[in-house]
Amino acid sequence: MKGKRIAVLFDNPEASSERGPTWEQCGDMEEAARAVRTALESLGAEAIPIVIRQNDYGFVDELREAKADLIFNLSDSLFGESQYEPTLAGILETLGMPFTGAGSRGLSLALDKGVAKAILRSHGLATPEGGAVYPGEEAIKTLPLPAMVKPSAEDGSIGIATDSVVRTKEALDERVRYIWENYRQPALVERYVEGREINVALWGNGDSLLPLPPSEIDFSEFPEGLPKVVTLNAKWTEGSPEYEGTRPVCPAEVSPDLLEKINGTALKAFRIFHLHDFGRVDFRVDQEGRPYVIDVNPNPDISPDAGFSRATAVVGYDYPATLGEIGRLALERFDTR
Template identity: 40%
Template structure:
């Protein structure tokens, strides 16, 4: 029986020459930079190392930039399952849904959320509307096209780009307390990010990260908390772009993350709202829900990230470690979920009197057998 084939798809730097060797062949070269721009490559190398350590599987990694490169990678490697780390196409993070849409259209098994969930989470106003209709508490949010179309709002508010993640477009001026500052910040973000913004009521309280892992029933990993005591005077208690991607800055040094210490009732509320937001928006395999506690300790969902950073030193991996999971445990758990969906899909086809694609069911069965040799997560 042939070895099951796993393909890792990640983002290719638009400035990278196409004829260069794939990043998978340059592991350890020291070429990578720290920062948002190459985060996908860092994660891909880590996932590659975790998967390649298992016997009986064939693992390949292809950085892609355009839809045609996604199709070429699939044609070259004929994968049984794809570890999808592609968060953008054509260098635009707003196209992150496209890769998942292509893979689903080709009836390929892939990790992570599908294109419907990715699109809902990408558009923050839409995500908030879906959550609010489902009874999940979210801060009041309005979509604003530009500085001349600002409705009446209750201050303070935070201004964010509508279709970005990774704290793109968020800086120390993002929290505003009057209409003039709001107008200036809206104008700055629209000019910088070239898209509408969301203006959201600012909840001044503890920020808790709720990470979830698995499918079809995700487990909630021990929550983490961002602390803001080390920020310079006057800096709002928000995680800015500098906080996440510029480790040498005061904003990053002043916002460390650690295990959240919560009273039993607070913990139950935070876990419940995180799980509910994950399920309502249709996330699967892994994701992170960011929650703020108001002055009464009531949790409000401020962001839902279906493709949160899977770097070994990022918050998701630290949450997994608090649950006793190694980085390899996390990678295999995510991959097993994609294979389990494949098995369920094949069973459904058989129940309807249709046979799965020739050879594909056997290959996925072999992949599940190979993955069973990997250590089960506790």
């Protein structure tokens, strides 16, 4: 990354409409972007902040004017809407500038959990049975209870609470309605897999694609009597019982047999979803030790304290080196296209 000009792109609907931010003007929301900046600068690169303001396409001109070697794409939304995440990648594709992470195609496929499930299944990869359900529709008749009900096109545990695990048909219908009313999208209803939660981060492209050491969510301190799921609070509300009760452990202790299964599945999922540079595949493992894919994540969180950086640290990459490698992978990919 030495000597490279890197545009650090992020979406901030709350940013003021004033043009041309300096890093000092970025505000609290961009902690992750600041961490990326510090890391890139420590590698000898120049980091240029490009903020996407609400309903403002000025970022396109700013990107062009920046004449950057690479865009570090830190946005998981466009104008605050997660459904436009693939659209933003599409805009970057039309600009013809190298950018990190998945393109519009990979993001679209993975963002729709119902579609993702069908793709996984068609490739013979195990995923809990289920599918997308609209309110008033009969949920999949053969689906055993308890079931998991989640928004079909969100991320970051949005819409996930301990109430997402339903044990009766009435509770299931109620939660499907709740998802519709709050998120205006069908619910993804699937078998609730009781058991370990393990995820596999990967990086690379093509033949260089490599799984990183698996990580496990340790639920041993999770509040008694509640289903063990990574809820919105567990992910984001520091100090809450759910947050404190979901401790990530990397590397996870897994048998060679389980490791082979999850790594093989994660590699295949990365490829069939057209992910680029880095990604993460989430599993639940049932009582018989069978892993099921519950989530395919293009562009997972690469904050210094996120799971991805924890996994790369285990194989000897500190935070700057992790970002350097992601940048290198993206540049290499655009070079050989």
